[in-house]
Amino acid sequence: xxxxxxxxxxxxxxxxxxxxxxxxxxxxxxxxxxxxxxxxxxxxxxxxxxxxxxxxxxxxxxxxxxxxxxxxxxxxxxxxxxxxxxxxxxxxxxxxxxxxxxxxxxxxxxxxxxxxxxxxxxxxxxxxxxxxxxxxxxxxxxxxxxxxxxxxxxxxxxxxxxxxxxxxxxxxxxxxxxxxxxxxxxxxxxxxxxxxxxxxxxxx
Amino acid sequence: xxxxxxxxxxxxxxxxxxxxxxxxxxxxxxxxxxxxxxxxxxxxxxxxxxxxxxxxxxxxxxxxxxxxxxxxxxxxxxxxxxxxxxxxxxxxxxxxxxxxxxxxxxxxxxxxxxxxxxxxxxxxxxxxxxxxxxxxxxxxxxxxxxxxxxxxxxxxxxxxxxxxxxxxxxxxxxxxxxxxxxxxxxxxxxxxxxxxxxxxxxxx
DNA sequence: AGCAGATTGGACCTGCTGGTCCATTTGGGT
DNA sequence: ACCCAAATGGACCAGCAGGTCCAATCTGCT
Numbered sequence: 212x213x214x215x216x217x218x219x220x221x222x223x224x225x226x227x228x229x230x231x232x233x234x235x236x237x238x239x240x241x242x243x244x245x246x247x248x249x250x251x252x253x254x255x256x257x258x259x260x261x262x263x264x265x266x267x268x269x270x271x272x273x274x275x276x277x278x279x280x281x282x283x284x285x286x287x288x289x290x291x292x293x294x295x296x297x298x299x300x301x302x303x304x305x306x307x308x309x310x311x312x313x314x315x316x317x318x319x320x321x322x323x324x325x326x327x328x329x330x331x332x333x334x335x336x337x338x339x340x341x342x343x344x345x346x347x348x349x350x351x352x353x354x355x356x357x358x359x360x361x362x363x364x365x366x367x368x369x370x371x372x373x374x375x376x377x378x379x380x381x382x383x384x385x386x387x388x389x390x391x392x393x394x395x396x397x398x399x400x401x402x403x404x405x406x407x408x409x410x411x412x413x414x415x
Numbered sequence: 416x417x418x419x420x421x422x423x424x425x426x427x428x429x430x431x432x433x434x435x436x437x438x439x440x441x442x443x444x445x446x447x448x449x450x451x452x453x454x455x456x457x458x459x460x461x462x463x464x465x466x467x468x469x470x471x472x473x474x475x476x477x478x479x480x481x482x483x484x485x486x487x488x489x490x491x492x493x494x495x496x497x498x499x500x501x502x503x504x505x506x507x508x509x510x511x512x513x514x515x516x517x518x519x520x521x522x523x524x525x526x527x528x529x530x531x532x533x534x535x536x537x538x539x540x541x542x543x544x545x546x547x548x549x550x551x552x553x554x555x556x557x558x559x560x561x562x563x564x565x566x567x568x569x570x571x572x573x574x575x576x577x578x579x580x581x582x583x584x585x586x587x588x589x590x591x592x593x594x595x596x597x598x599x600x601x602x603x604x605x606x607x608x609x610x611x612x613x614x615x616x617x618x619x
Numbered sequence: 620a621g622c623a624g625a626t627t628g629g630a631c632c633t634g635c636t637g638g639t640c641c642a643t644t645t646g647g648g649t
Numbered sequence: 650a651c652c653c654a655a656a657t658g659g660a661c662c663a664g665c666a667g668g669t670c671c672a673a674t675c676t677g678c679t
Contacts, residue, residue: 227508229614238534239534239535240530240531240532240533240534240535242445242446242448242531242535243534262502264467268614272423291476298450301585312603313536318530320475322530322589323530323531325589325592325593326444326522326526326527326530326531326589326592327444327445327446327527327530327531327546328444329444329592330443330444330447331444331446331447332453336593339593340593340594343593344588363463367548371602371606371608373585374484374590374599374602374603374606375602375606375607377586377590378586378587378589378590378599378600378602378603378606379579379582379583379603379606380586381585381586381589381590382441382582382583382586382587382589382603383582383586384583384584384585385526385529385585385586385589386578386581386585388529388530388533389529389533389540389543389544389547390544395578396499396582398578398579398582399578399579399583399586401579402575402582402583402610403579403580403583403605403606403610404611405610405613406606406610407558408612409609
């Protein structure tokens with residue numbers, strides 16, 4: 212996976228390319244982002260682009276997807292790893308909303324890529340599916356912790372609930388993009404959390 | 416809006432082009448659909464494409480979006496127009512799932528277009544946003560009917576609930592596409608409906 | 620200093636894409 | 650039968666995208 216040794220300088224250039232490409236894709240879509248655009252935005256040359264991403268645009272986009280995915284997950288931390296009380300869900304909710312609110316241009320970078328490139332690049336599609344599964348897994352783990360702690364009813368299905376929450380986020384982000392406003396994400400997310408709360412265990 | 420008079424034959428050709436393009440976009444994405452592909456799939460010629468869609472690809476895509484939107488709405492009818500009881504929501508749910516289950520290739524044609532073309536074609540973006548608002552409006556109207564009938568609590572917010580349900584659908588469709596299976600949509604939709612039920616008015 | 624390899628720059632090529640144009644055929648009304 | 654507009658076919662064009670290639674430069678190491 213590391214065919215070419217990279218010096219510090221090389222690493223920096225590579226990172227710059229990935230970040231700039233990510234931003235461009237978020238702003239103009241995958242189709243609206245050409246290698247020339249990236250070249251111009253990063254003050255680099257075609258040679259460098261293919262030096263760092265021998266696989267061409269496809270490989271670059273895959274790197275961007277991974278980078279963006281990590282970014283979103285990190286923005287939810289440490290709350291995401293420690294969902295075990297209503298307060299922790301609340302904090303997680305706040306962090307998530309803050310992240311997307313701060314993001315230049317609304318929408319989910321992952322979701323966009325998923326619908327735009329899923330058909331043309333199976334490898335990327337697989338990576339994105341994996342990523343979404345991972346995210347959903349963290350949420351499910353949080354639900355499961357709540358269940359084990361007796362905060363949620365014993366018959367709560369962690370996987371289903373995790374998936375439902377993630378779907379609400381992704382759907383909310385889609386509407387947030389079309390509306391050019393954050394409120395749909397907020398509404399969708401709060402709806403999913405209310406649903407989660409409805410599984411609260413009856414008084415002990 | 417109807418600059419060129421169309422004969423029955425012309426109308427049929429135009430419809431054939433729209434339908435085939437819609438299918439192709441669903442299967443290969445907007446970026447993966449060229450006019451040549453459409454030409455080949457419909458046994459037509461470049462001349463016809465531009466005869467029926469003087470605005471070129473952009474106009475064709477807009478027509479496809481409208482067509483797809485109508486299609487999805489129709490698939491939910493008549494239940495969508497008459498949401499006023501738990502049974503009607505149930506029937507609506509069944510119809511919606513059946514529609515997407517039957518669709519070649521999973522995913523939401525509207526959502527895909529929204530994230531793929533929103534940035535490059537403002538006019539299309541506006542049309543898609545309108546469409547989603549309309550859909551959400553139908554759902555909200557249903558919720559409002561339930562509230563007025565006293566089935567839902569008086570303080571239920573129809574717009575928020577309608578948006579939450581739509582977000583769940585769109586998010587569910589996104590996951591359904593990445594998972595290549597229908598269950599995420601089902602889970603997301605049922606989660607949203609459970610949330611709706613949690614607003615049920617206490618026994619009269 | 621000197622070398623090898625990483626890094627950078629940019630000219631260049633090729634295929635495809637949206638789009639134009641015009642000649643030809645078709646079809647419905649009189 | 651005739652005519653005109655609609656419908657059709659397909660050659661053609663210009664621009665741009667991804668990708669190749671190689672020469673030049675920089676960097677760290679001995």
